[in-house]
Amino acid sequence: MRFVALAAAAALVLSGCATTATTAPAVESDQTAASTVECTTAALPETRIEIAALPAGPTSACITETGLHSPAPTTPSLPVTVTDAQGTEVTVTSADRILPLDLSGTISSTVFALGLGDRVVGRDTATAFPEASALPLVTQHGHQLNGEAILGLDPTVILTDTSLGPWDVILQMREAGIPVVVLPANRSIGSMGEFITDVADALGVPEAGAALAATAESAVDASAARIDAILPDSPGERLRMMFLYVRGSANVYYVFGEESGADELIHALGGVDAAADAGITGMRPLTAEAIVTAAPDVVLVMTHGLESVGGVDGLLEKVPALAQTPAGEQRRIIDVPDHEILSFGPDYSAVLDGVGAAIYAPGDAR
Numbered sequence: 001m002r003f004v005a006l007a008a009a010a011a012l013v014l015s016g017c018a019t020t021a022t023t024a025p026a027v028e029s030d031q032t033a034a035s036t037v038e039c040t041t042a043a044l045p046e047t048r049i050e051i052a053a054l055p056a057g058p059t060s061a062c063i064t065e066t067g068l069h070s071p072a073p074t075t076p077s078l079p080v081t082v083t084d085a086q087g088t089e090v091t092v093t094s095a096d097r098i099l100p101l102d103l104s105g106t107i108s109s110t111v112f113a114l115g116l117g118d119r120v121v122g123r124d125t126a127t128a129f130p131e132a133s134a135l136p137l138v139t140q141h142g143h144q145l146n147g148e149a150i151l152g153l154d155p156t157v158i159l160t161d162t163s164l165g166p167w168d169v170i171l172q173m174r175e176a177g178i179p180v181v182v183l184p185a186n187r188s189i190g191s192m193g194e195f196i197t198d199v200a201d202a203l204g205v206p207e208a209g210a211a212l213a214a215t216a217e218s219a220v221d222a223s224a225a226r227i228d229a230i231l232p233d234s235p236g237e238r239l240r241m242m243f244l245y246v247r248g249s250a251n252v253y254y255v256f257g258e259e260s261g262a263d264e265l266i267h268a269l270g271g272v273d274a275a276a277d278a279g280i281t282g283m284r285p286l287t288a289e290a291i292v293t294a295a296p297d298v299v300l301v302m303t304h305g306l307e308s309v310g311g312v313d314g315l316l317e318k319v320p321a322l323a324q325t326p327a328g329e330q331r332r333i334i335d336v337p338d339h340e341i342l343s344f345g346p347d348y349s350a351v352l353d354g355v356g357a358a359i360y361a362p363g364d365a366r
């Protein structure tokens with residue numbers, strides 16, 4: 001069974017979880033619509049780098065806008081009937097008022113990139129790009145769906161996944177006669193193109209979906225190739241990276257390993273997945289033994305997750321075993337906007353570019 005980083009993070013945010021035998025309090029999301037950390041946009045070096053010469057210290061990754069959300073408008077061909085990720089057959093007769101909702105804003109990003117942004121009537125908390133930021137918000141307390149707000153927008157179709165809740169709100173929308181298409185939450189770089197075409201098919205723009213999927217996949221491949229070109233050929237000379245999900249307000253500390261989605265991000269960044277190398281699959285509570293065994297050179301975290309533990313100093317204090325790793329000793333902690341790091345949307349190449357620069361050109365990105 002494939003474990004998925006984004007869906008796992010959603011479960012932690014919405015339901016709460018425990019890192020020990022005792023039950024931790026429910027997790028309240030401290031993610032806002034956009035990162036508040038200031039950073040400077042940097043570019044990858046154009047020549048092969050010396051890993052040992054990289055400077056120590058933390059860096060905030062800057063993700064630049066790509067302009068992907070302002071294409072020429074497209075016209076849906078409807079009605080269409082699709083079978084969604086839960087096996088439900090859904091008929092969409094109108095895309096005049098689209099409501100895309102998920103934890104990372106990926107569905108909204110995809111709808112806009114398909115040329116249907118002028119038909120979107122509302123947004124979730126994570127939908128932060130300029131073209132959508134003025135839309136009415138239908139989530140509350142972070143990522144809880146507000147049924148009254150949704151019904152007030154009179155959507156003709158809702159696109160969502162299982163990363164937001166409560167699920168009773170989704171059922172309420174279906175009972176109200178609104179077509180609800182549930183999309184896969186198991187996203188990754190490998191499934192990005194298929195996800196885009198799933199959204200496009202549900203909205204009656206399959207040709208636009210196929211074109212966008214090809215463009216997005218090509219851009220990600222190009223970004224990964226640019227990173228690979230500046231790195232040593234031997235895997236043993238490359239950085240060992242680890243993704244940590246932290247929420248200090250609820251004492252939640254998880255490591256994401258193989259088959260989590262985070263592993264594909266690390267591979268695209270030219271790194272060695274330290275968690276997978278240590279035998280960690282999916283997401284697991286972080287233990288001192290696991291992090292010391294993994295011995296990462298670089299740790300990736302969400303920006304607001306890092307803020308929730310008091311920054312790098314707070315992270316090293318709350319996870320003392322991290323200080324015993326090369327990443328901790330060198331303070332190589334890279335924070336990435338929460339809604340971007342595992343979004344796997346049509347502009348994900350910008351995430352690879354931004355995180356790649358933060359890792360391999362940190363002096364320019366600070």
